[in-house]
Amino acid sequence: MADATSSPAPTCDVDGTCYCPLTGVITTLSRKYAMQLVSIIGAHDSLRFAEIEAHLASASTSTISKRLDEFEAAGLVSRTQYNEMPPRVEYALTEDGHELRERLEPLLEWASETDDAPKDDSDT
Amino acid sequence: MADATSSPAPTCDVDGTCYCPLTGVITTLSRKYAMQLVSIIGAHDSLRFAEIEAHLASASTSTISKRLDEFEAAGLVSRTQYNEMPPRVEYALTEDGHELRERLEPLLEWASETDDAPKDDSDT
DNA sequence: CAGGATCCTTATAGATACTG
């Protein structure tokens, strides 16, 4: 995405054109359910759309679809389509996706601990 | 937010009341510049507001202010105010914040490599 | 210096309906 077209200025706010895309991968990860999704997919060899939905029931179909799209575009997830009947599509992490997930897991794990285990002794 | 309502049901989509806050920390981290901010603050013992702004020049004052607020609320950052003239306020990571940063750094590092986009990371 | 309040713009998620 960042080709050598001479203006690699990361400060997109110099003009009002864009809303500051920041770093690609981080931006992608900052979207809703993105991190969880990577984690879920990586926890399996491959998953079908409906299975992903089942794992992330709180997310809407279109949201999951969008995330998946973004992941594909970012090279984090691969999509394999089997033209059968009924249709079958499998999603899996790419190598990059796995590398990401490795770095993501400690964060998510810690986050879930922190979130439901308040460390402050004074509360409640 | 610090409501001790005994039922920590994270599935906010059972009712249409809220926009699904997800897991606290992850949501906080998903906001713009949030991860970078944690990284920046953690790279120093403490930082003043203006210094943070300088490190994250692309972010607006109000955005930084909001992040800082959220971090404080999440117990990730401490704010120390010195009633001098001129006013002096120092921000630093709490223990929790440091734990977070430890898990965040590999991700950010990998992300910047992957993205190949030089960010406004002034110091190491 | 440090930031809050306000207003505005844009981005993003969800619902719904429809298709290959």
Place this chain on the structure above:
DNA sequence: CAGTATCTATAAGGATCCTG
């Protein structure tokens, strides 16, 4: 099954002005 297209509601970021 596996989505896409469209629309709407809302949230989130930025600019600006203003204060302690």
